[in-house]
Amino acid sequence: MGNGKINKLSDGINESLFEFAEFDDEEAQRAGYSNYSYWRSTWQVFIKNRIAFLLLILMVALLIFTMIQPYLPNQKIPTKIYLDAKTNMQLRNHRPDAEFWFGTNSIGQDLWARIWSGTRTSLFIGIAVGLWEAIVGIMIGALWGYVRALDRPITEVYNVMDNIPVTIILVLLTYIMRPSLSTMIFAMCITGWLGMARFVRNLIVIIRDREYNLASKCLGTPTGRIISKNLLPYLVSVIMLRMALAIPAAIGYEVFLTYIGLGLPVSIPSLGNLINEGRALMMVQSLRYQLIFPAIVLSIITISFYMMGNVFADAADPRNHV
Amino acid sequence: MLKYSLKRLAQSLVTLFIIITVVFLLMRLMPEEGYFGQAYEKLDEAQREAILTGMGLRDPMHIQLKNFYKSLLVGDLGKSIIYRPKVPIAEILKTKIPYSLYFGLTAVVISLIAGISLGIIMARSKSQIWDKLGTGYIVFINAVPAAVYYLFLQLYVTDIFKLPILFKPDNTASWILPAISMSLGSTAAYAMWMRRYMVDELNKDYVKLARAKGLRNKTIMVKHIFRNAFVPMAQYLPSTLLYTISGSIYIESLYSIPGMGGLLVDVIQRQDNTVVQALVLIYSSIGIIGLFLGDVLMAMFDPRINLQKKGGAR
Numbered sequence: 001m002g003n004g005k006i007n008k009l010s011d012g013i014n015e016s017l018f019e020f021a022e023f024d025d026e027e028a029q030r031a032g033y034s035n036y037s038y039w040r041s042t043w044q045v046f047i048k049n050r051i052a053f054l055l056l057i058l059m060v061a062l063l064i065f066t067m068i069q070p071y072l073p074n075q076k077i078p079t080k081i082y083l084d085a086k087t088n089m090q091l092r093n094h095r096p097d098a099e100f101w102f103g104t105n106s107i108g109q110d111l112w113a114r115i116w117s118g119t120r121t122s123l124f125i126g127i128a129v130g131l132w133e134a135i136v137g138i139m140i141g142a143l144w145g146y147v148r149a150l151d152r153p154i155t156e157v158y159n160v161m162d163n164i165p166v167t168i169i170l171v172l173l174t175y176i177m178r179p180s181l182s183t184m185i186f187a188m189c190i191t192g193w194l195g196m197a198r199f200v201r202n203l204i205v206i207i208r209d210r211e212y213n214l215a216s217k218c219l220g221t222p223t224g225r226i227i228s229k230n231l232l233p234y235l236v237s238v239i240m241l242r243m244a245l246a247i248p249a250a251i252g253y254e255v256f257l258t259y260i261g262l263g264l265p266v267s268i269p270s271l272g273n274l275i276n277e278g279r280a281l282m283m284v285q286s287l288r289y290q291l292i293f294p295a296i297v298l299s300i301i302t303i304s305f306y307m308m309g310n311v312f313a314d315a316a317d318p319r320n321h322v
Numbered sequence: 323m324l325k326y327s328l329k330r331l332a333q334s335l336v337t338l339f340i341i342i343t344v345v346f347l348l349m350r351l352m353p354e355e356g357y358f359g360q361a362y363e364k365l366d367e368a369q370r371e372a373i374l375t376g377m378g379l380r381d382p383m384h385i386q387l388k389n390f391y392k393s394l395l396v397g398d399l400g401k402s403i404i405y406r407p408k409v410p411i412a413e414i415l416k417t418k419i420p421y422s423l424y425f426g427l428t429a430v431v432i433s434l435i436a437g438i439s440l441g442i443i444m445a446r447s448k449s450q451i452w453d454k455l456g457t458g459y460i461v462f463i464n465a466v467p468a469a470v471y472y473l474f475l476q477l478y479v480t481d482i483f484k485l486p487i488l489f490k491p492d493n494t495a496s497w498i499l500p501a502i503s504m505s506l507g508s509t510a511a512y513a514m515w516m517r518r519y520m521v522d523e524l525n526k527d528y529v530k531l532a533r534a535k536g537l538r539n540k541t542i543m544v545k546h547i548f549r550n551a552f553v554p555m556a557q558y559l560p561s562t563l564l565y566t567i568s569g570s571i572y573i574e575s576l577y578s579i580p581g582m583g584g585l586l587v588d589v590i591q592r593q594d595n596t597v598v599q600a601l602v603l604i605y606s607s608i609g610i611i612g613l614f615l616g617d618v619l620m621a622m623f624d625p626r627i628n629l630q631k632k633g634g635a636r
Binding site: 159160162163164165166167168171172175176248251252255256259260261262275279282283288291295298299302303305306307 | 333334337340341345348349351352461462464465466467468469470473474477487564567568571572575586587590591598602605606609610613
C-alpha cells in the first residue's frame, strides 16, 4: 500500500490505492505493545550484578546442601559422641582430618555435621521470622496507612514498642518464657513486624491519595482490593529488602541470645550454640578452628542475604529498569 | 517549640509508665524459685509461703503494683536475691553505672567523629577505591552478627598490638579496644547516612551554581554541602544510643568490664529476677530518654520540620 509510484499521469490512477484496507487486529495492537514484564526486568537487572548473582547461586546451593546433607553417604550424626577406637575414650577436640572434616568438639561430636545441622536450625529461625515479619508487617502496615481510624491506636502501640531497645525485649521475653526454639521465634516475631509495618505505612500514606486510588474508590472498589492491587505492587522492592535483611538479623539475634545464656539447649545445634562453644575454647590456639569454622559459615550466609537483599531492592524498583 | 517538647515529654512519660507496668506484670509470671536462691531446696512449703508473703508477693496484684511504683519513686529498685543476696540493687548499680556511662559515651563520640569523616571521604571519592572499601566495611558490619566480629577483634587485635585481653580499671591500654569495638556498629550507620546525604546534596542545583561561579571544591564541600547534609544526621543520635546499649551487653561481658551490660548477662545466667527486672527497666528508660532527646534535638536543629504534622510515627 502506498508503494505505487506515479511516472505518468495515466498510471497515476492506481487501482490498488483505492482498495479498502483490511483491519488487522494484531497490526493495530503493535504500536501500543511492549514486551515489558515487571518480573523479567527485575530479574535482568538483578543478574547484571555479577556478585549478587554468584551469591544467589551460592545460597541456593547451600540451601539444597543443608537439606540433603544428612542423607549423603559418610555423614556423621550431629549429636552422636564419637569414641576413640584405641582408648575407648571420647574423641575430644580431634583436629580436622579425612575422617572428621572440621574436627570434633570438646565432647567428641563431629563439627562438620554439627555445622550443617546448626545452619538448618539458624536458617529455619531466620526464614520463619522473615516470613512472619513480612506477613504481619504488611498487614498491619497496610491497615495502619490506609484505614484512618486505625492510625492513632497503632501509632501509640508502635511508639511504646519502638522506644525499648529490641535486644532488651528479646532478653525479657526469652528470659520469662524459658529458652526454646519456639520461644526464640516468638520473641523475635513480637518485635519483628515493627520496622516493616512502619515502612509500609509511610509508603502507603504517600500514595493512597493519588488520583487513581480516588477514582478506584469512587467506582466502589473494596478496600482490600485497593490495598492489594493498587498499593502493594509499589511496595514490592521495600518488602523484599526487609525480608532479606530479616534473615541475617534473626540469625544474629540467635547468636546474641545464646551468648547471654538464653539460647537453645545444647542438644539442638545452631550456629549460635556452635560459636558459643567455640568461644569457650578460643584462648587455645590449636582449638580455634572450633570457633572459626562456624563463624565463617555464618558470615557467608548473613553477608549473602544482606547483599542479595540490597541488590534485589534496587532491581525491583521500576525506575532502574531499562 | 516548647509546646512540642512538653507534649513529647508527656508522651515519653506515658510510655515509661506502660513499660514499667508491663515489665512488672510479666516478671510476676516467672517461677517462684527465683525468689529463694540457694535456700529453695531446704525450705518446706509453709516456710516458702511465709517468705513470699513477707516479700508482699501474695498481695493482690494492684497493691503489689502500687507498692512497686511507690518504691520506684524514691529510687528503691528492690533487693538482689542471688547475685549478692539482700544487697539493695541501687547499691550494686552505683559502682556499675560509671563504667557503662564512660564506655557508652566514648563509643558514641568515636562513632560520630569516625562515621561522619568516613562518610565525607566516601562521598568525595564516589565509586573510587575509598568508597568501595567503606561500602565493604558497612556491609560487613551490618550483615555479620556483632558477637562474631567482636570475638575476632578480641582474639586477634589483642594479639597483634599486645593489648590485654581482659579489662582492668588501672590499665589504660585495656580501655581502648572495648571502646573502639563498641563504636564500630554506629560508625557504619553514620558513614552510610552521611555518604547518602552528601551525594544527594552534591547533585542539587545550588552546587552546580556554586561551581559555575568558580568556587573551590573545598569551599563548596565545607560551606554548602556539609552543613546541609549534617542536619538530618541528628536524628540518628538516639538510634546510636540504642545500638550502643546492645553493644555494651556483649562487650562488657566479653572483656569482663564491671558495668551494667556484664551484670545483665550475669544475673540472667543466675536467674536473679529482681536484678533482671531493674536492669530491663533501666535500659528501657535509657531508650525512651534517648529518643525523646533525639526528637527535641531534631526540632531545634532543623527549622523546616513542621511540628504540627508530626503526630504520626517517626
